Amino acid sequence: MQIFILTLFPEMFEGPFKCGLFQKAVASGVVKVDIRNIRDYTHDKHHTTDDYPYGGGAGMVMKPEPIFEAVEAIKAGIPAGEKVPVILLTPQGRVLSQEIAKELTQFNYMIFICGQYEGIDERIREHIVTDEISIGDYILSGGELAAMVVINTVGRLLPGFLGSPESLFSESHTDGLLEYPQYTRPQEFRGWPVPEVLLSGNHAQIAKWRQEQSEIRTETRRPDMGKRWRLTKMENGLG
Numbered sequence: 001m002q003i004f005i006l007t008l009f010p011e012m013f014e015g016p017f018k019c020g021l022f023q024k025a026v027a028s029g030v031v032k033v034d035i036r037n038i039r040d041y042t043h044d045k046h047h048t049t050d051d052y053p054y055g056g057g058a059g060m061v062m063k064p065e066p067i068f069e070a071v072e073a074i075k076a077g078i079p080a081g082e083k084v085p086v087i088l089l090t091p092q093g094r095v096l097s098q099e100i101a102k103e104l105t106q107f108n109y110m111i112f113i114c115g116q117y118e119g120i121d122e123r124i125r126e127h128i129v130t131d132e133i134s135i136g137d138y139i140l141s142g143g144e145l146a147a148m149v150v151i152n153t154v155g156r157l158l159p160g161f162l163g164s165p166e167s168l169f170s171e172s173h174t175d176g177l178l179e180y181p182q183y184t185r186p187q188e189f190r191g192w193p194v195p196e197v198l199l200s201g202n203h204a205q206i207a208k209w210r211q212e213q214s215e216i217r218t219e220t221r222r223p224d225m226g227k228r229w230r231l232t233k234m235e236n237g238l239g
Contacts, residue, residue, distance in 0.1 A: 050117055181195075
């Protein structure tokens with residue numbers, strides 16, 4: 001997958017994609033990240049990317065010209081026939097979920113637009129943007145941090161990203177439940193032992209315990225998820 005990021009602050013991305021699993025995924029070719037400075041697509045000596053809003057009001061609005069040119073330049077280098085989502089990071093978008101992340105893995109190319117200031121000229125949203133994503137009901141200074149979250153969430157679902165693909169199947173949100181508790185050595189720490197069932201070697205009992213713990217944890221910590229999970233079970237004739 002090749003990901004393009006349009007931003008006024010490319011230096012913000014110097015760290016997140018150069019460490020840990022993401023660095024390995026980039027090195028192995030699982031994912032490629034191409035960061036573009038929106039100012040490079042301006043034509044005035046000051047590299048102006050924003051202006052005052054028509055109608056008045058506080059703040060500045062990002063101009064359409066450089067973003068249109070940047071997206072068009074990127075698309076010109078992508079093979080014809082490829083469907084390329086152009087994603088705006090905005091609090092007005094659909095809230096990121098594991099299902100949305102899975103949906104985005106189907107694409108070979110994606111373009112992310114990181115807004116700043118008071119937002120973007122509406123013509124960008126109307127004529128270039130194909131999807132809008134939020135990472136939660138709160139406001140950030142810009143779309144860069146949100147882009148990092150979305151890209152990491154999508155990237156780790158790609159084949160070859162994780163050292164152990166099986167890890168994906170037991171994570172929180174994968175099956176509508178939060179993940180069960182995990183333990184490692186030592187067997188007892190400061191008087192707190194590992195649950196006996198995990199030491200039993202009985203894989204059926206361990207699986208049963210983990211399922212029960214996932215259900216209890218979800219109901220306790222995220223009753224909204226628990227409700228959705230129960231409804232899904234009923235719809236599938238399992239409840």
